[in-house]
Amino acid sequence: MSALLHVDGVSKYFAMGGLLSRTQTAAVRDANFRLEQGTPEIFTIVGESGSGKTTLARMILGLETPTEGEIRYKGNPISGLSFGAARRAFMTDVQPVFQNPFEAFNPLKRVDRYIESTAKVFRGITARADLDAAMDEALASVGLSLAEVRGRYPHELSGGQLQRAAIARALVCKPKVLIADEPVSMVDASLRMAIVNLLRTLRDDLGVSVIYITHDLATAYYISDRIMIMQKGRVVEMGAARQVLDDPQHPYSRLLKASVLSVTDAGQGNLEPARDLMEASRTALEHADASRLVEQGEGRLVRMAG
Amino acid sequence: MQVERDEIYGIAGESSSGKTSFIKVLAAAIRPPLRVVGGSVEYNFAGQRIDSTKASEAEIKAIRWRHLSYIMQGSMSVLNPVRRIEKTFGDFARSPLGLDCRAFRERIEEHLDHLKLPKSVLRAYPHELSGGMRQRVTIGLATVCRPEFMIADEPTTALDVVVQKDVLSLLRNVQKEMGASIVFVTHDMSVHANIADRIGIIYAGRLVEEGPTRTLFTEPKHPYTAHLVASLPVIGDTRPRPSLEGRPPSLADPPQGCRFHPRCPLAIDRCKREVPPLETVGTRHRSACWRAQEVEPLVRPEATVAGAGA
Numbered sequence: 355m356s357a358l359l360h361v362d363g364v365s366k367y368f369a370m371g372g373l374l375s376r377t378q379t380a381a382v383r384d385a386n387f388r389l390e391q392g393t394p395e396i397f398t399i400v401g402e403s404g405s406g407k408t409t410l411a412r413m414i415l416g417l418e419t420p421t422e423g424e425i426r427y428k429g430n431p432i433s434g435l436s437f438g439a440a441r442r443a444f445m446t447d448v449q450p451v452f453q454n455p456f457e458a459f460n461p462l463k464r465v466d467r468y469i470e471s472t473a474k475v476f477r478g479i480t481a482r483a484d485l486d487a488a489m490d491e492a493l494a495s496v497g498l499s500l501a502e503v504r505g506r507y508p509h510e511l512s513g514g515q516l517q518r519a520a521i522a523r524a525l526v527c528k529p530k531v532l533i534a535d536e537p538v539s540m541v542d543a544s545l546r547m548a549i550v551n552l553l554r555t556l557r558d559d560l561g562v563s564v565i566y567i568t569h570d571l572a573t574a575y576y577i578s579d580r581i582m583i584m585q586k587g588r589v590v591e592m593g594a595a596r597q598v599l600d601d602p603q604h605p606y607s608r609l610l611k612a613s614v615l616s617v618t619d620a621g622q623g624n625l626e627p628a629r630d631l632m633e634a635s636r637t638a639l640e641h642a643d644a645s646r647l648v649e650q651g652e653g654r655l656v657r658m659a660g
Numbered sequence: 661m662q663v664e665r666d667e668i669y670g671i672a673g674e675s676s677s678g679k680t681s682f683i684k685v686l687a688a689a690i691r692p693p694l695r696v697v698g699g700s701v702e703y704n705f706a707g708q709r710i711d712s713t714k715a716s717e718a719e720i721k722a723i724r725w726r727h728l729s730y731i732m733q734g735s736m737s738v739l740n741p742v743r744r745i746e747k748t749f750g751d752f753a754r755s756p757l758g759l760d761c762r763a764f765r766e767r768i769e770e771h772l773d774h775l776k777l778p779k780s781v782l783r784a785y786p787h788e789l790s791g792g793m794r795q796r797v798t799i800g801l802a803t804v805c806r807p808e809f810m811i812a813d814e815p816t817t818a819l820d821v822v823v824q825k826d827v828l829s830l831l832r833n834v835q836k837e838m839g840a841s842i843v844f845v846t847h848d849m850s851v852h853a854n855i856a857d858r859i860g861i862i863y864a865g866r867l868v869e870e871g872p873t874r875t876l877f878t879e880p881k882h883p884y885t886a887h888l889v890a891s892l893p894v895i896g897d898t899r900p901r902p903s904l905e906g907r908p909p910s911l912a913d914p915p916q917g918c919r920f921h922p923r924c925p926l927a928i929d930r931c932k933r934e935v936p937p938l939e940t941v942g943t944r945h946r947s948a949c950w951r952a953q954e955v956e957p958l959v960r961p962e963a964t965v966a967g968a969g970a
């Protein structure tokens with residue numbers, strides 16, 4: 355198999371503070387994974403706030419340069435795709451969807467104009483009828499239609515519609531990879547499932563690979579093929595999503611799972627924090643410098659001491 | 661609706677259903693263009709009765725923070741970005757508490773300690789704190805005067821699961837200890853499942869169902885609630901989850917009759933014409949649906965439990 359996207363030993367350090375008291379934040383440390391061509395999947399990245407998920411996504415999109423390592427798309431380093439036609443071809447293939455749809459759209463610009471300009475720039479479509487057809491097709495695949503969206507400003511659509519329009523904007527490029535950074539954290543339960551089900555349809559019907567970034571382990575379990583769990587910039591566990599979430603091995607993965615609010619005992623007020631796991635997770639973090647990812651078979655990796 | 665002493669009343673509903681507008685009225689934070697056109701909100705603060713929809717500025721000021729506190733949506737909107745946390749505490753709590761400077765400082769530090777926040781946060785600016793710490797500070801502000809009634813709008817929505825659980829458990833412990841009442845608004849049903857004693861469901865500006873938390877999850881009597889509780893995925897369970905088709909109705913021109921009828925799987929002709937009243941359907945359980953008795957849970961709870969254990 356050949357790699358569609360290969361994140362190869364990627365780290366990102368940010369300099370923080372003034373010139374004199376310069377410290378470095380390691381936003382991402384030595385991330386490695388690959389998505390294969392011809393096998394579309396939903397690859398989920400989870401982790402607490404500040405664990406480096408967005409930074410990793412931004413590097414994959416070429417919006418941030420890795421401090422170490424390299425990201426390759428179809429074998430070509432994306433750092434070499436920074437200009438002109440090569441850049442445009444890459445951006446057509448790898449499209450983002452951001453967390454807050456209200457921020458992603460300019461409030462003064464009509465939603466259909468956004469989708470239209472994406473179609474013009476990335477697909478090179480110019481004729482009116484072709485533009486409309488491309489937009490309508492993309493909107494239809496997210497359960498909207500051009501008629502519903504045409505002429506509307508962002509505030510005239512509900513949060514869920516706007517998020518679906520944002521996905522349609524990405525789809526108008528006919529991308530190979532969709533990078534969705536917390537696409538559902540702003541929307542309520544019913545719309546959340548509409549969007550999550552949509553990501554699955556994209557994989558199954560359109561063959562799009564999705565990098566799904568989320569805090570929400572329940573939706574991750576529901577749709578992902580593989581999952582990667584990050585703690586303070588480090589990958590602590592990775593593997594088949596169901597396997598990892600049914601039986602997490604790393605203390606931080608266990609803490610995450612234990613912190614998911616359960617609805618099965620609704621009304622019991624079950625909010626006791628998992629203190630032992632918090633402690634274990636903290637200890638693992640303290641000793642993380644002397645740890646490495648250990649192969650467990652079937653593509654499962656767990657960070658361990660040594 | 662009525663909220664009892666020492667109770668957490670959860671309010672759920674989709675975005676733009678009117679949750680924030682409603683609790684602004686409860687919180688006496690009524691500013692144009694928001695206007696109360698009818699009804700009243702009566703509080704009983706240790707025998708002192710006050711209607712938040714009619715009270716004067718001065719009357720509200722007298723109860724604000726000491727009896728009634730409001731945690732607004734988005735913690736940053738309460739925390740002034742250019743004021744250190746200690747200044748904000750001073751702005752909020754100094755005059756209601758009526759303590760001198762030293763005693764006030766001690767009270768705040770003790771309170772922060774109780775919320776597991778280091779003293780150093782007092783010297784910090786909001787942006788220097790993590791999201792979870794900011795949310796604890798906001799809860800600190802809302803509870804420092806030990807109010808009898810607290811109103812919280814999406815206080816944990818932006819937090820990750822580990823921090824969220826921590827903040828929720830903190831809020832509940834503080835509430836229990838003070839015997840206070842909380843109206844807690846969020847669209848996240850799994851949060852309600854774990855913090856609320858009772859839940860009220862709002863759809864398109866109306867309370868459509870209300871009942872004890874467990875009852876709403878296991879025996880919902882409104883199709884919208886049945887949908888909400890069934891749409892939550894559970895780790896260990898990959899059965900397809902339904903998503904609600906259609907969009908929230910425009911409140912400027914809501915559907916006639918039952919406002920849920922265009923999206924309701926049980927809708928009959930009558931629903932298009934007549935507004936169903938909110939009626940008692942069980943113990944402390946009310947629903948506004950013509951077919952309340954026919955509503956069935958969409959996902960069997962037993963099956964979910966079994967799936968989760970697998």
Ligand SMILES: Nc1ncnc2c1ncn2[C@@H]1O[C@H](COP(=O)(O)OP(=O)(O)OP(=O)(O)O)[C@@H](O)[C@H]1O
Nearest residue numbers: 368369379380381402403404405406407408409410
């Ligand atoms: N431009 C930047 N300058 C300095 N530090 C940064 C920058 N961007 C990110 N960081 C730091 O890198 C770390 C990871 O940030 P990132 O935003 O990628 O996390 P995240 O997992 O997406 O968090 P969240 O869930 O809150 O969005 C954090 O410590 C953050 O403060």
Ligand SMILES: Nc1ncnc2c1ncn2[C@@H]1O[C@H](COP(=O)(O)OP(=O)(O)O)[C@@H](O)[C@H]1O
Nearest residue numbers: 673674675676677678679680681682693694911
């Ligand atoms: N300041 C305002 N001016 C006009 N309409 C408003 C204002 N605030 C809220 N609304 C409208 O009131 C309805 C309910 O909004 P809101 O209370 O914010 O809902 P929620 O908190 O459930 O998202 C929405 O249709 C919204 O557009």
Ligand code: SF4
Nearest residue numbers: 918921924931949950
């Ligand atoms: S009244 Fe009719 S439309 Fe409304 S919720 Fe009940 S069955 Fe559905």
Ligand SMILES: [Mg+2]
Nearest residue numbers: 407408535536
């Ligand atoms: Mg992020």
Ligand SMILES: [Mg+2]
Nearest residue numbers: 679680733813
């Ligand atoms: Mg709101």
